[in-house]
Amino acid sequence: MNWDDTAPSTDAAAPAGPDRLVGADADGEDTAVEAALRPKDLQEFVGQERVREQLDLVLRAARARGATADHVLLSGAPGLGKTTLSMIIAAEMGAPIRITSGPAIQHAGDLAAILSSLQEGEVLFLDEIHRMSRPAEEMLYMAMEDFRVDVIVGKGPGATAIPLELPPFTLVGATTRAGLLPPPLRDRFGFTAHMEFYAPEELQRVIHRSAGLLDVALEADGAAEIAGRSRGTPRIANRLLRRVRDYAQVKADGVITREIASQALGVYEVDARGLDRLDRAVLTALLKLFGGGPVGLSTLAVAVGEERETVEEVAEPFLVREGLLARTPRGRIATPAAWAHLGMVPPQHQAGGNGQQGLFGA
Numbered sequence: 001m002n003w004d005d006t007a008p009s010t011d012a013a014a015p016a017g018p019d020r021l022v023g024a025d026a027d028g029e030d031t032a033v034e035a036a037l038r039p040k041d042l043q044e045f046v047g048q049e050r051v052r053e054q055l056d057l058v059l060r061a062a063r064a065r066g067a068t069a070d071h072v073l074l075s076g077a078p079g080l081g082k083t084t085l086s087m088i089i090a091a092e093m094g095a096p097i098r099i100t101s102g103p104a105i106q107h108a109g110d111l112a113a114i115l116s117s118l119q120e121g122e123v124l125f126l127d128e129i130h131r132m133s134r135p136a137e138e139m140l141y142m143a144m145e146d147f148r149v150d151v152i153v154g155k156g157p158g159a160t161a162i163p164l165e166l167p168p169f170t171l172v173g174a175t176t177r178a179g180l181l182p183p184p185l186r187d188r189f190g191f192t193a194h195m196e197f198y199a200p201e202e203l204q205r206v207i208h209r210s211a212g213l214l215d216v217a218l219e220a221d222g223a224a225e226i227a228g229r230s231r232g233t234p235r236i237a238n239r240l241l242r243r244v245r246d247y248a249q250v251k252a253d254g255v256i257t258r259e260i261a262s263q264a265l266g267v268y269e270v271d272a273r274g275l276d277r278l279d280r281a282v283l284t285a286l287l288k289l290f291g292g293g294p295v296g297l298s299t300l301a302v303a304v305g306e307e308r309e310t311v312e313e314v315a316e317p318f319l320v321r322e323g324l325l326a327r328t329p330r331g332r333i334a335t336p337a338a339w340a341h342l343g344m345v346p347p348q349h350q351a352g353g354n355g356q357q358g359l360f361g362a
């Protein structure tokens with residue numbers, strides 16, 4: 001028996017940091033449930049009004065012409081619906097979809113094999129397109145523009161390029177980092193959709209929809225409570241809904257009210273604004289130990305007992321987005337909103353003789 005088979009697999013590309021209920025990346029459970037929760041057409045896709053309207057026009061026009069749709073680039077943070085939208089594009093076009101990702105394409109030959117096996121009109125979904133290898137990327141330029149690839153046969157001076165015609169297809173590229181795409185690649189997409197974080201009302205709709213599919217009894221207030229803690233991200237909203245459902249089932253009668261949602265997410269340490277324990281530890285250290293900063297990242301990391309990268313990549317982006325923390329050349333500083341969120345008073349307001357020692361006080 002090969003004992004290695006039983007070892008847990010490790011993914012070197014996985015981001016640093018602990019698994020979190022409010023993490024935006026998909027975990028194992030998400031992957032299993034998400035297929036069931038994905039909207040199947042544009043009509044069902046919640047929010048992103050502008051993207052939906054534009055995409056609807058692009059797809060309708062292509063259908064009316066009996067043509068293959070233009071290549072589409074979807075950019076946006078993890079969990080906002082890029083994969084979902086790619087499947088919707090294929091469904092709306094009545095076309096099959098082939099799914100692959102940048103990191104899975106090591107050599108140009110891998111891409112040539114995929115491209116040459118596409119059917120006419122097929123949608124090729126290339127996830128994490130910013131992580132493709134250089135030679136593959138260059139092959140993709142020609143494939144996107146001319147529906148042709150040059151397959152190199154042989155090596156050295158005897159190598160020859162054999163041109164290969166491709167059937168017209170629609171490339172749907174997805175990236176969390178549009179800024180990392182080389183301009184020549186970006187320019188070859190006929191339509192670019194930038195996905196924004198969702199408003200609380202939109203997340204409430206996502207949660208109601210998912211509750212219906214999961215057969216969970218959910219009150220409007222309960223949905224609002226979960227939405228407010230979901231960091232603008234449908235994936236997180238769906239995950240929190242599942243955890244609240246567990247709680248409602250075990251501790252109550254199964255119905256998700258505001259009270260139940262709030263209690264459940266309290267147990268999971270996700271606060272009213274969607275901060276979890278790590279986020280709050282960072283903010284608390286910044287306020288209590290360093291008077292709101294500025295303090296260097298390394299010092300802050302030591303103070304919360306985490307790796308520098310964990311603080312910088314896992315906790316800070318959301319704190320910055322929420323306007324709770326700012327990165328300045330002199331270090332990290334807390335904003336007035338951070339003091340308010342943790343129910344604390346900034347030092348300058350304490351100096352007025354209320355008996356407390358202000359940090360910068362006399």
Ligand SMILES: Nc1ncnc2c1ncn2[C@@H]1O[C@H](COP(=O)(O)OP(=O)(O)OP(=O)(O)O)[C@@H](O)[C@H]1O
Nearest residue numbers: 034037038045046078079080081082083084234235
């Ligand atoms: N607009 C939406 N309406 C309803 N549900 C949505 C919407 N957007 C996303 N979801 C749900 O959120 C989950 C995550 O969406 P999806 O997998 O498409 O995200 P993603 O942008 O591809 O994330 P990643 O960057 O990690 O690949 C899915 O279960 C999907 O059903």
Ligand SMILES: [Mg+2]
Nearest residue numbers: 082083084127
């Ligand atoms: Mg995806």
